Amino acid sequence: MAHWRETGKGNIGCIVGLVLLAAALLIGIRVVPTRLAVAELQDYCEREAEQASLPRFTDDKITDAILIKAVEEHLPVKKEDIKVSRDQAQVRVEVRYRVVLDLLVYQYNWDVEHKVERTLF
Numbered sequence: 001m002a003h004w005r006e007t008g009k010g011n012i013g014c015i016v017g018l019v020l021l022a023a024a025l026l027i028g029i030r031v032v033p034t035r036l037a038v039a040e041l042q043d044y045c046e047r048e049a050e051q052a053s054l055p056r057f058t059d060d061k062i063t064d065a066i067l068i069k070a071v072e073e074h075l076p077v078k079k080e081d082i083k084v085s086r087d088q089a090q091v092r093v094e095v096r097y098r099v100v101l102d103l104l105v106y107q108y109n110w111d112v113e114h115k116v117e118r119t120l121f
Contacts, residue, residue: 002078012098026102029103031101031103034065034099034110035109037073037075039100040073041066041070041075041077042114043059043096044065045066048065048066049062049091049092052093052118053091053121062086062093066093075097076098076099078097083095088099088120090117090119091120091121092115092116093115094114094116095112095114096112096113098111
């Protein structure tokens with residue numbers, strides 16, 4: 001009676017496997033480039049904060065540079081999302097924004113926050 005299972009004629013497992021593979025590919029295609037762009041912006045914020053002690057790097061120039069990098073990475077960052085502040089000893093860079101990941105059947109709102117603190121020399 002269960003002879004059909006032994007001969008490999010069950011197609012349900014194959015269909016389920018293909019659907020899961022397609023879903024994983026869709027998520028990978030939609031999410032991975034955005035994750036890489038967010039990581040690249042984090043690294044850029046850290047580099048800008050490290051250079052903040054140089055005389056030509058004012059708070060406005062750092063803000064503009066981060067905004068340009070966000071536009072290059074196709075991230076939805078506005079100028080008011082970027083806060084650069086400094087005191088006698090440290091510079092702080094804070095960027096907060098929301099990325100909407102469209103997964104066809106679901107939209108995920110990812111709240112991203114980059115916080116960098118560096119000592120001024």
